[in-house]
Amino acid sequence: xxxxxxxxxxxxxxxxxxxxxxxxxxxxxxxxxxxxxxxxxxxxxxxxxxxxxxxxxxxxxxxxxxxxxxxxxxxxxxxxxxxxxxxxxxxxxxxxxxxxxxxxxxxxxxxxxxxxxxxxxxxxxxxxxxxxxxxxxxxxxxxxxxxxxxxxxxxxxxxxxxxxxxxxxxxxxxxxxxxxxxxxxxxxxxxxxxxxxxxxxxxxxxxxxxxxxxxxxxxxxxxxxxxxxxxxxxxxxxxxxxxxxxxxxxxxxxxxxxxxxxxxxxxxxxxxxxxxxxxxxxxxxxxxxxxxxxxxxxxxxxxxxxxxxxxxxxxxxxxxxxxxxxxxxxxxxxxxxxxxxxxxxxxxxxxxxxxxxxxxxxxxxxxxxxxxxxxxxxxxxxxxxxxxxxxxxxxxxxxxxxxxxxxxxxxxxxxxxxxxxxxxxxxxxxxxxxxxxxxxxxxxxxxx
Amino acid sequence: xxxxxxxxxxxxxxxxxxxxxxxxxxxxxxxxxxxxxxxxxxxxxxxxxxxxxxxxxxxxxxxxxxxxxxxxxxxxxxxxxxxxxxxxxxxxxxxxxxxxxxxxxxxxxxxxxxxxxxxxxxxxxxxxxxxxxxxxxxxxxxxxxxxxxxxxxxxxxxxxxxxxxxxxxxxxxxxxxxxxxxxxxxxxxxxxxxxxxxxxxxxxxxxxxxxxxxxxxxxxxxxxxxx
Numbered sequence: 001x002x003x004x005x006x007x008x009x010x011x012x013x014x015x016x017x018x019x020x021x022x023x024x025x026x027x028x029x030x031x032x033x034x035x036x037x038x039x040x041x042x043x044x045x046x047x048x049x050x051x052x053x054x055x056x057x058x059x060x061x062x063x064x065x066x067x068x069x070x071x072x073x074x075x076x077x078x079x080x081x082x083x084x085x086x087x088x089x090x091x092x093x094x095x096x097x098x099x100x101x102x103x104x105x106x107x108x109x110x111x112x113x114x115x116x117x118x119x120x121x122x123x124x125x126x127x128x129x130x131x132x133x134x135x136x137x138x139x140x141x142x143x144x145x146x147x148x149x150x151x152x153x154x155x156x157x158x159x160x161x162x163x164x165x166x167x168x169x170x171x172x173x174x175x176x177x178x179x180x181x182x183x184x185x186x187x188x189x190x191x192x193x194x195x196x197x198x199x200x201x202x203x204x205x206x207x208x209x210x211x212x213x214x215x216x217x218x219x220x221x222x223x224x225x226x227x228x229x230x231x232x233x234x235x236x237x238x239x240x241x242x243x244x245x246x247x248x249x250x251x252x253x254x255x256x257x258x259x260x261x262x263x264x265x266x267x268x269x270x271x272x273x274x275x276x277x278x279x280x281x282x283x284x285x286x287x288x289x290x291x292x293x294x295x296x297x298x299x300x301x302x303x304x305x306x307x308x309x310x311x312x313x314x315x316x317x318x319x320x321x322x323x324x325x326x327x328x329x330x331x332x333x334x335x336x337x338x339x340x341x342x343x344x345x346x347x348x349x350x351x352x353x354x355x356x357x358x359x360x361x362x363x364x365x366x367x368x369x370x371x372x373x374x375x376x377x378x379x380x381x382x383x384x385x386x387x388x389x390x391x392x393x394x395x396x397x398x399x400x401x402x403x404x405x406x407x408x409x410x411x412x413x414x415x416x417x418x419x420x421x422x423x424x425x426x427x428x429x430x431x432x433x434x435x436x437x438x439x440x441x442x443x444x445x446x447x448x
Numbered sequence: 449x450x451x452x453x454x455x456x457x458x459x460x461x462x463x464x465x466x467x468x469x470x471x472x473x474x475x476x477x478x479x480x481x482x483x484x485x486x487x488x489x490x491x492x493x494x495x496x497x498x499x500x501x502x503x504x505x506x507x508x509x510x511x512x513x514x515x516x517x518x519x520x521x522x523x524x525x526x527x528x529x530x531x532x533x534x535x536x537x538x539x540x541x542x543x544x545x546x547x548x549x550x551x552x553x554x555x556x557x558x559x560x561x562x563x564x565x566x567x568x569x570x571x572x573x574x575x576x577x578x579x580x581x582x583x584x585x586x587x588x589x590x591x592x593x594x595x596x597x598x599x600x601x602x603x604x605x606x607x608x609x610x611x612x613x614x615x616x617x618x619x620x621x622x623x624x625x626x627x628x629x630x631x632x633x634x635x636x637x638x639x640x641x642x643x644x645x646x647x648x649x650x651x652x653x654x655x656x657x658x659x660x661x662x663x664x665x666x667x668x669x670x671x672x673x674x675x
Contacts, residue, residue: 091591091593129599160483167495167531186526202486246595289549322554328554337550
């Protein structure tokens with residue numbers, strides 16, 4: 001394979017890449033100008049559909065197809081840019097916004113033209129402070145240069161672009177949760193249908209796209225659909241930013257065509273360069289916490305939109321890998337995962353609210369050294385009965401919670417059982433008495 | 449993110465002392481109106497601005513935001529309690545946020561958190577007695593490549609080792625960030641905030657540690673009213 005030339009991350013190492021002049025000197029905004037001046041919106045949608053660009057936010061829905069769901073006779077369209085990157089292990093959007101904000105803005109212009117957007121909102125999580133200042137300054141600069149506002153590039157296309165800061169809620173990364181939050185409400189996902197394309201923000205047709213998806217757009221129009229299709233695997237086209245964290249030698253964000261293996265990502269010279277301090281790999285969560293875990297033997301899994309499903313994972317997710325070293329206690333990992341979802345569940349659907357909290361209680365019991373073998377079956381039972389897959393919830397958060405917890409328990413069952421068998425006898429009852437003292441003081445149970 | 453019940457009977461603030469949001473803050477909130485279709489959508493920006501101006505969003509501040517946005521005060525409370533970023537009681541001048549998600553935990557965030565607790569002498573969600581620091585834990589801060597990370601106000605501290613914590617927390621410049629700041633979501637600078645260079649509202653001292661009774665009594669509020 002010929003050496004891959006990075007595109008999304010090509011400006012990451014340039015000094016002052018956040019300045020408009022630097023971005024323009026590298027041919028920036030030429031694609032947007034060409035698209036807006038020369039192409040009709042429907043042609044742009046068609047071209048993106050042809051390219052096979054799939055959403056990079058986790059679900060992998062084809063981007064161009066999403067745009068065709070918009071009603072043809074609309075007057076107002078909103079474009080929401082999902083920059084609420086809160087998935088543990090994922091930070092590629094942060095790289096894109098802090099190192100190359102104008103690439104995102106150019107993507108917004110193209111997407112805005114294609115969807116005939118009137119106002120674009122960049123929904124940014126509040127923990128991105130430095131990134132907010134960088135992006136806001138870049139946006140100010142773009143406004144001053146006439147790239148946003150009225151009559152962009154001298155055409156009759158007008159679009160406003162604002163940054164909307166979130167306030168710390170994972171569920172606002174779900175597209176309808178994001179819209180609710182944008183409207184100034186609790187970030188509770190909405191029941192679908194109606195889908196946002198029909199009735200989204202302020203009850204108007206709305207498109208929600210991830211930062212990385214939009215960043216791909218300028219390159220599709222600059223280099224052409226054929227170039228984009230030449231990268232990646234059969235159903236997963238284009239370049240992707242892979243991120244890797246955990247005890248590897250070189251954690252970070254690396255660009256590659258879709259379809260590298262998890263092993264390459266950890267050990268490859270261009271990527272993680274192997275484990276530090278002579279540690280081994282126990283497992284790897286390859287696509288942001290929600291997709292589930294791969295064991296050491298399964299590392300040859302190809303990280304594209306299809307192959308991950310052969311390993312019992314939810315999907316590619318955001319391709320943010322977390323490597324679990326062999327000295328980590330798997331019970332602590334499970335407890336951490338369960339805590340995340342029990343904290344971030346929005347509380348709307350009973351199955352998710354109660355299920356994630358129940359799972360957290362069970363997981364922390366196991367982590368404290370007072371687990372039972374039956375707890376492992378209980379975990380599997382809870383996690384198969386709370387998500388969208390059995391049709392019990394409004395959004396996908398409980399599925400995202402179920403997959404990592406279930407795969408950890410199933411794939412590392414022997415290790416859990418080993419830990420539980422080595423617990424001193426009587427510890428389960430003792431812990432129960434301590435945690436539920438009030439119950440054990442009741443007359444009947446107290447005798448028992 | 450649970451529900452919160454509200455004691456509506458006991459008066460929480462001195463209603464005769466007048467509004468605690470000055471005109472400059474209200475104008476700044478109003479300047480967001482053209483951006484959105486509804487006034488309610490300005491709520492999140494408004495809460496950011498008010499929290500920056502007053503340090504936290506008290507019940508009276510919520511009522512006054514509701515007045516500006518022409519929505520019921522309960523709607524403000526409803527939204528505010530959902531988000532972890534907003535404080536309805538006083539917080540420290542600086543807030544140290546320790547990430548506790550998986551990457552950071554694998555890289556030793558627990559030790560960093562313990563060190564922070566020891567150094568500041570407070571537990572999670574606590575505030576030091578002099579009001580200089582609050583300590584919270586949060587889920588993923590999206591800086592997993594630099595795990596474990598600690599966020600102090602706006603500044604992300606990367607690859608923090610437990611032995612560096614004491615020095616880090618004592619450093620006077622630990623909340624300064626490199627990129628040029630945008631004041632879009634800050635409190636309005638003109639005359640309102642005593643020290644515009646100071647990020648978090650610049651309150652000189654936190655007058656009261658009594659959570660229930662901070663409204664309208666902290667020094668920054670008094671200074672705002674005077675100006």
